[in-house]
Amino acid sequence: MKRLVLPIIGLAILIVTVAQVHAMRRTTHVAPPPPAAQPSRIVAEGRLVTYPGHEVVVGSDANGTIERLDVNERDVVHKGDVIAIVRADDTRAALTEAKARVAEADADIRLYALEAQRARKLWQDEVGSKESWEKSERDLDAARARRLSLTADVQRLEALIAKTVVKAPIDGVIVERNTHAGEMITSGAPIVTIADLSKTRIEAEVDEFDAGRVHNGAQATINAEGFDGKEWHGTIEEIPDAVTSRRLKPQDASKPIDTRVLLVKIALNEATPLKLGQRVEVQIAAK
Numbered sequence: 001m002k003r004l005v006l007p008i009i010g011l012a013i014l015i016v017t018v019a020q021v022h023a024m025r026r027t028t029h030v031a032p033p034p035p036a037a038q039p040s041r042i043v044a045e046g047r048l049v050t051y052p053g054h055e056v057v058v059g060s061d062a063n064g065t066i067e068r069l070d071v072n073e074r075d076v077v078h079k080g081d082v083i084a085i086v087r088a089d090d091t092r093a094a095l096t097e098a099k100a101r102v103a104e105a106d107a108d109i110r111l112y113a114l115e116a117q118r119a120r121k122l123w124q125d126e127v128g129s130k131e132s133w134e135k136s137e138r139d140l141d142a143a144r145a146r147r148l149s150l151t152a153d154v155q156r157l158e159a160l161i162a163k164t165v166v167k168a169p170i171d172g173v174i175v176e177r178n179t180h181a182g183e184m185i186t187s188g189a190p191i192v193t194i195a196d197l198s199k200t201r202i203e204a205e206v207d208e209f210d211a212g213r214v215h216n217g218a219q220a221t222i223n224a225e226g227f228d229g230k231e232w233h234g235t236i237e238e239i240p241d242a243v244t245s246r247r248l249k250p251q252d253a254s255k256p257i258d259t260r261v262l263l264v265k266i267a268l269n270e271a272t273p274l275k276l277g278q279r280v281e282v283q284i285a286a287k
Helices: 002-027 089-124 130-163 208-213
Strands: 041-050 055-059 064-069 082-086 165-167 172-177 190-195 200-207 219-223 232-238 260-268 279-285
Touching: 041 208, 041 260, 055 172, 082 190, 089 130, 130 165, 200 208, 200 219, 200 232, 200 279, 208 260, 219 260, 260 279
Parallel strands: none
Antiparallel strands: 041 200, 041 279, 055 190, 064 082, 082 165, 172 190, 200 260, 219 232, 219 279, 232 260
């Protein structure tokens, strides 16, 4: 009997021990690892750009050959300065002819006015007929209408000639010259690019994944290759409401080129030696 009881007691103790171990495993709580801390700064690539309206590609509204091009790259120009003149010899000749026709129309008007005055007096004196007076009045009205048409031709030709004189629309510096005197151009073709280099800022391409961590007023530090050890500072002044395709090819080959970005605008706190369009690295204080 004792031989049967001892094994049974041992088996019961083993079962109770295993059950306790399973219960302890179920009630033990394993804490999840703490979330990885996000970096306090966002690193992005960008470039120096002008404020909207302060970089203009200047072209001509007329087709033809450039007769004069009086500016070179890096020249300073002011609004209204003549940049180029497109040859318009045929148009100028047509304008001279149109003005001569207007002068002829003026002479006709003076003649018909005298004839109408004379015919009216003769009719009032009962010497001439009313029909002759009315005819002279119609001739005078027709001459005046003809003059209006000829004057419209003069104004049209003057407008065409005005288009051949290309003027600077803003104050700035010639940053690019696209053509030379003697070359043929078409309407709308670029002649020069003018930029106001005193109105520049940084346009940084922030990855869309960091879009929620940037905010207006955040401070930024700017570095550029070729200026080792130098840095400049700026402040975020504009955050667009939409992301767009990346414009700059990442210098880091490991970064994807198809990532969409937020074009964040950064006002510079100081003058910089950076060139327009120059690539920079930007570090932005994140939320």
